[in-house]
Amino acid sequence: MSMLPPLAGDVSPLTLNRLSLYLRCLRQLREAGISRTSSQDLADRYRLSAAQIRKDLAQFGEFGIRGVGYDVDNLTDRLSRILRLDEPHPIVIVGMGNLGSALASYLGFNHGSFQVVAGVDTDPAKVGQRVAGFVVRPTEELADVVRESKAEIGVLTVPAQAAQSNYDRLVEAGVRAVLNFAPIRLREADGVSLKDVDLRIHLEELAFFLPSL
Amino acid sequence: MSMLPPLAGDVSPLTLNRLSLYLRCLRQLREAGISRTSSQDLADRYRLSAAQIRKDLAQFGEFGIRGVGYDVDNLTDRLSRILRLDEPHPIVIVGMGNLGSALASYLGFNHGSFQVVAGVDTDPAKVGQRVAGFVVRPTEELADVVRESKAEIGVLTVPAQAAQSNYDRLVEAGVRAVLNFAPIRLREADGVSLKDVDLRIHLEELAFFLPSL
DNA sequence: AGATGTGAATGAGTTCACAGCT
DNA sequence: AGCTGTGAACTCATTCACATCT
Numbered sequence: 001m002s003m004l005p006p007l008a009g010d011v012s013p014l015t016l017n018r019l020s021l022y023l024r025c026l027r028q029l030r031e032a033g034i035s036r037t038s039s040q041d042l043a044d045r046y047r048l049s050a051a052q053i054r055k056d057l058a059q060f061g062e063f064g065i066r067g068v069g070y071d072v073d074n075l076t077d078r079l080s081r082i083l084r085l086d087e088p089h090p091i092v093i094v095g096m097g098n099l100g101s102a103l104a105s106y107l108g109f110n111h112g113s114f115q116v117v118a119g120v121d122t123d124p125a126k127v128g129q130r131v132a133g134f135v136v137r138p139t140e141e142l143a144d145v146v147r148e149s150k151a152e153i154g155v156l157t158v159p160a161q162a163a164q165s166n167y168d169r170l171v172e173a174g175v176r177a178v179l180n181f182a183p184i185r186l187r188e189a190d191g192v193s194l195k196d197v198d199l200r201i202h203l204e205e206l207a208f209f210l211p212s213l
Numbered sequence: 214m215s216m217l218p219p220l221a222g223d224v225s226p227l228t229l230n231r232l233s234l235y236l237r238c239l240r241q242l243r244e245a246g247i248s249r250t251s252s253q254d255l256a257d258r259y260r261l262s263a264a265q266i267r268k269d270l271a272q273f274g275e276f277g278i279r280g281v282g283y284d285v286d287n288l289t290d291r292l293s294r295i296l297r298l299d300e301p302h303p304i305v306i307v308g309m310g311n312l313g314s315a316l317a318s319y320l321g322f323n324h325g326s327f328q329v330v331a332g333v334d335t336d337p338a339k340v341g342q343r344v345a346g347f348v349v350r351p352t353e354e355l356a357d358v359v360r361e362s363k364a365e366i367g368v369l370t371v372p373a374q375a376a377q378s379n380y381d382r383l384v385e386a387g388v389r390a391v392l393n394f395a396p397i398r399l400r401e402a403d404g405v406s407l408k409d410v411d412l413r414i415h416l417e418e419l420a421f422f423l424p425s426l
Numbered sequence: 427a428g429a430t431g432t433g434a435a436t437g438a439g440t441t442c443a444c445a446g447c448t
Numbered sequence: 449a450g451c452t453g454t455g456a457a458c459t460c461a462t463t464c465a466c467a468t469c470t
Binding site: 008011013016017020021023024046047082083084085087089091098099101102103105106107113114152153176177178179183185193195197199200201202203204205206207208209210211212213 | 230233295
């Protein structure tokens, strides 16, 4: 039976995160030289739910063979394609402070499809510095930087009060997605996906479970 | 009517994250000199759901006055107490590479209750370096470091293959919570809460929404 | 026989709508 | 009159259980 890919908006972030996870597991199996698996096998090895794996995959098509299981290479490729990890994704970092620089080094390496290709900052002391394979440019030149580097994704690592204006600039400059580390709720532009990462909230979640004094 | 605090395990992470968010909003109101608010007022200002605010708070008690609303100072204090942000929480960082060092600087400052007080690494080149107000110590001394610094929370910023052993060490050393940045599912110890932050997964979630070539 | 793919059942989380208090 | 606090309705997500295919 034929299967249309679901509209992007119809897939829940929960499902999407699990697909990333499955892909990571599959890559490990591949490295271990294992060429066939099953939902149950994956569930056992990585403490996942077999039913959920099948349900998640079912949203995108039929990838297995009944009575047999999944071909590791094939499923890896299909998931990579679904998550668009079969194409390179150039990234620009806005705000080359501690966190921005760390992410440049951290994400710049070994991550096949994601590549940090540029970074900007308003601080003249940072402009011109060489970090993780590129030279920091002034934020004023962001539009040029995005065009020249063909950056698709912007990473926002500026202070909260500068986040909205820099987000707007990124959108204006033409990026299609933004990963925001500033602890503030941004007014979103349509057609540009946004994902917030709030390190403080994660810590506060842990603090709740700490025993009191 | 009296209200018992819910058992820690009964509160969903979603609720907890929203409580952190509400607290951040309240602090902003306080800074702006606003002393009274309501669920609707918060919802309007910060694009939240009024009903959800009330439901979230209801899990912990009654904090408002019917017909009136909430006292900003009072609710701020109550939420701070619930999230244990009324006490200091010393943090130790395991793995002082790019990300670890960045987090030390990023979290070390301006975050009232969280304070990065120590960091360890196995790399002799990093040991002895001064970062964000402390001197990096060797990972072998982790137990001593935790005891001396009274660290409650461990932040794991080591490569994936070293994560489990370092997690075990942290647990052994006596921390009560771990924030893990390594992209691997750890085998958890009881009584120690664990929160995973996976930067790659966030990027992959964004990539899915990118237009294809 | 054995594992997939899927409707049906269950559970979690959110929104609605209103009784009850100030 | 107005806003909280809350049961009931609803929506979203996960798990179950089995018909279907190799």
